[in-house]
Amino acid sequence: MEIGLSSAVFYPEVNTEDTLEIIKSLGFNTAEIFINSFLECEDDFVDKLLVKKHELNLNINSVHALSSIFEPFLFDEYKRRRDEMLEYFKKICRTGRKLGATCYTFHGMKYKNFDNINKDLICDIYKKLTYIAGENDIKLAQENVSWCMSSNFDYLKFLNDKNIENLFFTFDIKQAYKANKDPYQYIKIMNEKLVNFHINDRDNENVCLLPLRGNVDYKRIFRELKNVNYNGNLIIEVYRDNFFSYNEISDCKKKLEKFL
Template identity: 55%
Template sequence: MNIGISSACFYPIIELEKSISYMKNLGFNSGEIFINTFCELEQDFLSIINEEKQKHNFTINSVHFFSSMYEPFLFDNYKKRRDDCIKVFKKICKATNFLGGKYYTFHGMRFSDFKYINRSLILDVYKELCYIASENNIKLAQENVSWCMSKDLDFLKFLKEELKGELYYTFDIKQAYKALENPMNYLDIMGKDLVNFHINDRSDKEICLLPGKGDVNYKEIFKKLNDINYKNSIIIEVYNENFKSTKEIIESKSFLENLICF
């Protein structure tokens, strides 16, 4: 496992095209790129990101997108709306592949009662999305998100059962706590299909902190990662208001490196 960081940590202070050199200067050699808007999907802009990646010898592990702008509508009952959003999805998958990313971190549907959703439609959409991702040599990595269907454990179990070998997963600690769930419940479901990990911390007063600044039981979590033989990246993902200086980020990286060694 190696320690990476998400460019989302610096939104909106650091523009995406400047974020790779910024993360590299903090001592990170890899991470997740968060594409913040549609113009950042254009080929000219992606070429700039790719040049920055090569210039700084930085590995892009995964790509995230401002998902609320379109992902929920991939599952809309109105077909023409779904079709338009599929076009955006294809563009993001193509961009992820171009940037050398392995995974597309995916939020998906907004939360609703699992009893009333159209499961047949949802499966059809997911199968299409997974196929498009594989055509672009990447994996679709469903993240647990507190405001999305993916916060629902039964929904994730449903996806896991129906999409074996097609769908993969991103785990986020803070999102588990925001959903009022034990993080281990998500890891138990994702299991060996976990490919991406967003790490953060929390306390009784703060829902999101840099790793090492709160009271998350990392020992339990890392034991589970070892049990499932997780070898991929550990990506620090917090909000820019969760730290006051870059020194804190460097300290957090060191904390995680010592934790992994232990």
Template identity: 45%
Template sequence: MEIGISTAIFYPELLTEDAVKKLAEKGFSVMEVFANSFFEFREEYGYELKELAEKEKVKINSVHTVSSAFEPYLFDAYERRREDFFRIYQEFVRFGEILGAKAYTFHGLIRRPHRNMTFTDVVYMYERMVYEAGVHGMALAQENVSWCLSGDLEYLKRLKDAVKEPLKFTLDVKQAVKAGRSPYDYLDIYGEDLMNLHLNDHDRESTCLLPGKGAFDFQTLFRRVEALGYKGPGIIEVYKENYETLEELSESRKYLERIIP
């Protein structure tokens, strides 16, 4: 397993392209790109970022974006609004394709959809999104997020069983902890459909720390995902307040690399 990192760790201080440069300088060669604005997933910007990544010898494994700004509207009760935001979604997976990304880390619904949107309607939209991502060589990777419906285990089980197209998943350790669950509860649902892995640590005082700064057993996690056949990277994803220097990020990567089975 390669250890990578998300450009989101610099939000809101650095532009995305500057984040890629900084992280490449610190030895990171695999990244998840977080597009912080709609401007950042235009085709033109995508090609500029691709050129930069190639120059820095960086592989973009996955993409993420300002999810709360448009993802819930994909399930809006007003059909024209749904279609507007589906077109935005199409632009985003095209952006991911340009970068060579294999997964779109997706939050989805924040709360229960409007009563005019049934679960069947929600599943239909997921199937459209999964298909469209596949057209662009990507997978839709539903993430467990504590403040979204995807933090609920029963909802995820129901979603996985209902979506006919191959829905994939992102496991985020801190979001499991914030939801009061073990990461393995989510992993039991994801199984071989695990597509992306967000790594972070925690202890009794904090739900999010740099890997190596808390008490989480990463060796067990690595063995579990390896047994599932997971071939992707482990992406360090923390918040800006969880570190002070870039060297701490490098040290965290080296810590994880030492304990990979």
């Protein structure tokens, strides 16, 4: 288990290709790469990222994408729209494979009433998505996201019960609190299918803070992770306005490592 850093923390000030050097300079050896535009999925661009990855000896844990633009429409009732969005999904998967990522952090379907969704269609779509991800040697890691169906415990239990091959989970602390849900319940539901973890903090005034800056009970978080045999990495993912200087991030890493 390592403490990693998401390139998303530098959005929108730093271009994706320039974040790798910053991540390494702050003492991180593991990163999640956030794809901020589809231009960043083009072969020439990904090849440049790959060269930097090797030069820096940086491990790419996972890829994330500008999800709100296309992921919800992968579940649209209109097939032509689904098929078009699927081409973008394939681009992200191919990018993840080239970068050597182990998983794709996935937001997915926009929130709806669980009783009214087309469950058969959703299962069929997940099977198609997980198959495509598997073809690219990466795991599809459904993240709990406050504005998505994945914030709903019943929805996650439903997905779990279907035993869809190559479907796993990413847990994000801040997203649990933004959804006003018990974070520990998410970990219990995801259980041993949890393969990626976004670590951050919060308090009564702030929805997101650097880890150990708020009131999240990290001792219990790590205890719950141990209970589900989690052995993946912990990826710091916060917003750019959650820190003033980059040194705050490296200091945070050192403090978190005491929990490992």
